[in-house]
Amino acid sequence: MTYWVGLTGGIGSGKSQAAAEFARLGVPVIDADEVSRSLTADHGAALPEIRARLGNELFDTKGRLNRAALRDRVFRRPQAKQVLESIMHPLILAEIRRRQSEAEQVYGVIDIPLLIEQPAFSVLAHRILVVDVSEATQIERVQSRSGLDTGEIKRIMASQACRRERLLAADDVLPNEGTLAELAVKVQRLHRYYRAYFSRFSRANP
Numbered sequence: 001m002t003y004w005v006g007l008t009g010g011i012g013s014g015k016s017q018a019a020a021e022f023a024r025l026g027v028p029v030i031d032a033d034e035v036s037r038s039l040t041a042d043h044g045a046a047l048p049e050i051r052a053r054l055g056n057e058l059f060d061t062k063g064r065l066n067r068a069a070l071r072d073r074v075f076r077r078p079q080a081k082q083v084l085e086s087i088m089h090p091l092i093l094a095e096i097r098r099r100q101s102e103a104e105q106v107y108g109v110i111d112i113p114l115l116i117e118q119p120a121f122s123v124l125a126h127r128i129l130v131v132d133v134s135e136a137t138q139i140e141r142v143q144s145r146s147g148l149d150t151g152e153i154k155r156i157m158a159s160q161a162c163r164r165e166r167l168l169a170a171d172d173v174l175p176n177e178g179t180l181a182e183l184a185v186k187v188q189r190l191h192r193y194y195r196a197y198f199s200r201f202s203r204a205n206p
């Protein structure tokens with residue numbers, strides 16, 4: 001059996017960076033955002049239900065989903081957001097479970113941004129690892145990554161759990177105010193810890 005660490009944190013905290021470090025060490029990594037995108041890509045499994053329940057006008061003549069129109073709809077209409085989540089969440093859960101069942105290592109990592117906000121996903125992880133930075137660092141790093149303006153970044157942050165809520169839910173915390181090299185060293189240390197921790201767990205629960 002493979003055990004799973006749910007890697008989470010606010011926008012720009014460094015989840016993708018940390019996930020890449022785990023992957024470099026040979027740990028299987030599942031990216032929940034990528035799973036979600038694959039379900040809504042061309043011929044994705046979520047498209048028929050999105051079309052049926054949210055409308056044809058979100059699709060172009062070739063049957064491709066207009067993501068910007070969908071984002072806009074969900075932003076303006078909370079009810080549409082609920083419908084979209086009721087379509088997407090069971091599919092995301094099922095696809096992540098499918099990928100989990102293929103892993104053979106002692107443990108793996110799921111990079112899952114909304115783990116705290118969406119408790120339904122907590123069944124996927126045995127431990128929660130929160131990447132933690134100050135809000136000022138989040139804003140600065142998102143700005144240099146994507147050029148979004150401060151107002152837009154703050155709007156996204158306001159829609160996510162706050163730092164305190166995340167830290168309360170964490171089993172382990174990965175502070176990421178330092179350099180990328182320091183982050184890599186911390187991930188290596190966590191990797192040694194998780195390997196030993198989950199191996200012991202495996203022996204006790206064969």
Ligand code: ADP
Nearest residue numbers: 011012013014015016017141145178179180183
């Ligand atoms: P998330 O996946 O949580 O949104 P990312 O991993 O994409 O965050 O990190 C946000 C940005 O900050 C990226 O451009 C990333 O390269 C950069 N970054 C992450 N950690 C550090 C760090 N310790 N030092 C400098 N830049 C960092």
